[in-house]
Amino acid sequence: MPLDLYKKIIQDNVTNNADRIREFGRDIYQHAEMGFEEFRTAEQVKRVFSQLNLAVETQLAITGVKGVLSGKYSGPTVAILGEMDGLLCKEHPQSNKSNQTAHICGHNAQLAAMVGAAYALADQKIIDQLHGKVVFMATPAEEYVELEKRRQLREQGKLVYLAGKPELIRIGAFDQIDLALITHVGADIPGKRIGLGGTANGFIAKSVHFKGRAAHAGAAPEQGRNALQAATIALNAINAWRESFRDDQHIKVHPIMTGGGEQVNIVPGEARLELYIRAKSLEAILETSEKVNRALQAGALAMGCTVVIQDLPGFMPQTSSQPLVDVIRDNARLLLSEEQIVANGHFPGSADMGDLTQIMPGTIIEVGGTKGAPHTAGFDLIDEEAAYIVPAQLLAMTVLDLLVAGKAEQIIQADNPPLTKEGYCRLIDGFFQEQTFDYQF
Numbered sequence: 001m002p003l004d005l006y007k008k009i010i011q012d013n014v015t016n017n018a019d020r021i022r023e024f025g026r027d028i029y030q031h032a033e034m035g036f037e038e039f040r041t042a043e044q045v046k047r048v049f050s051q052l053n054l055a056v057e058t059q060l061a062i063t064g065v066k067g068v069l070s071g072k073y074s075g076p077t078v079a080i081l082g083e084m085d086g087l088l089c090k091e092h093p094q095s096n097k098s099n100q101t102a103h104i105c106g107h108n109a110q111l112a113a114m115v116g117a118a119y120a121l122a123d124q125k126i127i128d129q130l131h132g133k134v135v136f137m138a139t140p141a142e143e144y145v146e147l148e149k150r151r152q153l154r155e156q157g158k159l160v161y162l163a164g165k166p167e168l169i170r171i172g173a174f175d176q177i178d179l180a181l182i183t184h185v186g187a188d189i190p191g192k193r194i195g196l197g198g199t200a201n202g203f204i205a206k207s208v209h210f211k212g213r214a215a216h217a218g219a220a221p222e223q224g225r226n227a228l229q230a231a232t233i234a235l236n237a238i239n240a241w242r243e244s245f246r247d248d249q250h251i252k253v254h255p256i257m258t259g260g261g262e263q264v265n266i267v268p269g270e271a272r273l274e275l276y277i278r279a280k281s282l283e284a285i286l287e288t289s290e291k292v293n294r295a296l297q298a299g300a301l302a303m304g305c306t307v308v309i310q311d312l313p314g315f316m317p318q319t320s321s322q323p324l325v326d327v328i329r330d331n332a333r334l335l336l337s338e339e340q341i342v343a344n345g346h347f348p349g350s351a352d353m354g355d356l357t358q359i360m361p362g363t364i365i366e367v368g369g370t371k372g373a374p375h376t377a378g379f380d381l382i383d384e385e386a387a388y389i390v391p392a393q394l395l396a397m398t399v400l401d402l403l404v405a406g407k408a409e410q411i412i413q414a415d416n417p418p419l420t421k422e423g424y425c426r427l428i429d430g431f432f433q434e435q436t437f438d439y440q441f
Contacts, residue, residue, distance in 0.1 A: 003405060006129060007334065010396045013120040018389055021119065024048065025112030025388050029094055029381065032086030032101040032108070035141030035164065036153060038063045041084045041111070045138040048115050052122040054136065061167040062158060065138040069121055071130025076408040079135045079174070080395050081182040081353075082114035083107040083142040083164065091377040104379045106185035106370060109387040111138060113183045113367070116392025121399060132403040135177055140164040142352050144314055147205065147274070161428060162312060165352040169359065170425055178412050179324065180362040181398065182353055183391040185370045185381065191340075192386040194332045194394065195366030197325040198344030201250055202317035202354055203278040204285055204431055208234075208296055211306040213440070214269030224267030225304045225440060228260040231271040234299030234307075241291045249284035250348045253277050253292060278350060280317055293435070301439045313431035316424075318347075318354030321361035323411045328365060331397040335390055359424050361415040367391045 014021070024044065033041055042063045049056045049067030057066040063084065085107060089095055092102035118136050120126070141150075141164040150162040161167040168174060186195060210231050215224030238253055245251035255275035261268030277292060279285045293309060300307035332341045344366055356362050369387030372378035381387055402408035419427065 003400060006126060006400055006404065007397045009123065009125060010120045010400065011393050013123055014116050014389060014393045014396065017116065017119040021112050021116040021388050021392060022384050024115050025108050025384060028108035028111055029103050030096065032096045032103045033084070033099065034088070034101050034146065035085040035143055036062045036150065036159070038084035038140055042138065045111065045115070048118065049136065052118055054118070054122065060173050061140055061164055061171060063140040064164065064168055064173065066173065067118065067136040069118070069127070069134040069136070071132050071403060072128045073131040075130070075132030075403055076178040076412060077133040077135055077176055078399055078402050078408060079137055079177045079180040080114050080117050080399070081137050081139055081180055082111035084111065084138050085141050085143050087143055087145065087375060089377055092379070104376060105143065105374050106379070106381060106387070107142065109185050109367070109369065109381060109391070110183050112388040113391035113395060114138070116388060117395040117399070120392060120396035129400070130403045131406070132408065134399055134403070137173070139168060144205065147207065147312065163315065163352045166313070166355050166428060169355060169421060174356065174360070175421065177360065179321070179360055179408060180356050181365065181395060183365045183367050183395065185387055186366045186368060187374050188371055189368035190371055191368050191383060192336055192390055193368035194336060194341045195344045196329055196332070196341065197320040197322065197363065198347060199280065199320065200318035200347040200354055201252065201278040201280055201350050202282060202285055203276045203314035203350045204289060205312040205314050206275050206277070206292065207310040207312065208273040208275070209308040210271040210300060211308070212267070212269050212303060215267040217265045217267050221267055224269070226267050227271040227303070227305050228268035230299040230303035230305040230307070231257060231260060231273055232299070233302050234273070234296045237295030237298045238292055241295060244291070245288065246284065249279045249281060250346060251279045251284055251288050252348060253288065276314065278348065280346065282317060297437050300437055304439055304441050306436065306438045306440055309435045311431055311433040313428045315350045315352045316354040316358045318351060318364070319357045320363040321411060321415055323414050324361050324363055327401050327407050327411070328363070328394065328398050331394055331401065334397065335393055355424070358419045359417050359421055361411050361417070365391065365394065
C-alpha cells in the first residue's frame with residue numbers, strides 16, 4: 001500500500017478518536033498541576049497508554065510517564081513529547097481551585113496532541129509498517145519556577161537538575177531516543193496554523209543575597225550597612241550594561257527583588273534578588289553573566305556589604321533540525337493551506353526542549369487555537385481542532401515518513417549535535433556555582 005494511503009488511515013484514526021482526544025485535553029486543562037507535582041496528570045496519561053497496550057514506565061523524574069510503541073521492524077526511535085505542568089494563576093477561569101494552577105501556557109494541548117498521535121499509530125496496520133519505535137513521553141516541570149521548592153527536592157535527593165527534560169536526560173530516559181518532536185500553542189492564534197523551525201534563547205538563573213548590617217533607621221543609620229541600597233546600586237549597574245548587549249544575541253536580563261527589608265524604621269540588613277540571563281548562544285549567556293556578576297559585586301562594594309551569588313542552570317539555547325522541519329512541512333501541506341504554514345524566527349523566551357536539541361535532532365511545532373497572551377489570565381484555548389486534532393495528525397503522519405520511508409536515519413546521519421549526553425551533563429553540573437564576595441568594613 002502506498003505511504004499516502006497509510007497517512008489517510010492516520011488521519012481517520014485521529015478523527016475517529018477525536019471525542020476521546022478532546023475529552024482528555026479538556027480534563028487536563030481543568031486540572032492543572034505545578035511542576036514535579038503532576039501526579040493526577042501522570043495518572044491520566046498512564047491510563048491512555050495502558051489502554052493502547054503501550055509498554056509503560058512511570059515516575060520518571062518524579063512524575064514523568066513514558067509509553068513505548070514498537071514497530072514490526074528494527075530501526076531508530078522517535079519521541080513525541082508533551083509537557084504536563086501549569087502555572088500559578090488563580091484568576092484564570094479554568095484555574096484548578098485546589099491549587100490555583102492553570103494551563104496558561106497550553107501544555108494540555110501538547111498532551112492531547114501526543115495522545116492523539118498515540119491513538120493514530122497504535123493500529124496494527126500501522127505498526128506492521130514501522131521500522132523502529134515511537135516513544136510517547138509526558139515530561140514534568142518545563143516551567144522554571146518555584147526554585148526554592150526545587151532546591152529542596154534536590155537536597156532531598158529526589159532530583160538533581162531543576163527542570164523536567166534536563167533531569168530526564170540525566171537519568172537516561174532519552175538514552176535510546178534518536179530524535180524528538182513536540183508541539184506548542186502560539187500566542188493569540190485563533191485558528192489553524194503551523195509554525196515550523198526557528199530558534200530560542202537559553203538562560204541561566206541567579207539567586208542573589210546581599211548581607212549588610214541592620215541598625216535603627218532614625219537614631220543610628222550610620223551604624224548600618226544598607227543591603228537594600230546595595231541591591232539597588234547593583235540593579236542600576238546592570239541597567240548600565242544594557243547598551244553593551246548585542247542585538248543579534250537577543251540578550252535579556254530580568255531581575256526581581258524578593259526581599260529588601262521588613263520594617264521601615266530599620267536599615268535593611270538583608271536584600272535578595274532573583275534573575276534570569278537569556279541569550280541566543282551559550283557564549284553570550286556566559287559573557288552577560290560575568291557582566292551581571294560585576295554589577296552585583298559593585299553594589300556590595302559601594303555599601304560595604306557581602307553578596308552571595310548562586311548560579312543555577314536554566315535551559316540551553318534551542319535549535320531546529322532543518323531536515324526534520326522539511327519532513328514536517330511536507331505533511332503540514334496535506335492538512336492545511338500554504339498560507340497557514342509559516343516559518344518561525346527567533347523566540348526570545350526559553351524552553352527545555354533546547355536542552356534536547358543540544359544532544360539530538362529535534363524541533364518544536366507551533367500550533368494555533370488560542371487567544372490572549374500566554375502566562376496571563378487572559379490566555380484561553382478556543383479551537384480544539386487547531387490545538388489538538390490537526391497537531392495529532394501531523395505528528396503521526398510525520399512518524400510514517402521517519403520510520404516507514406526511512407527519513408529518520410537520514411536526519412540522524414545529517415545531524416551534528418554540539419554535545420553528547422556526557423558533555424551535556426558536565427556542562428550543566430558546572431552551572432551550579434556559589435560565590436561569596438565580602439566587602440564589609
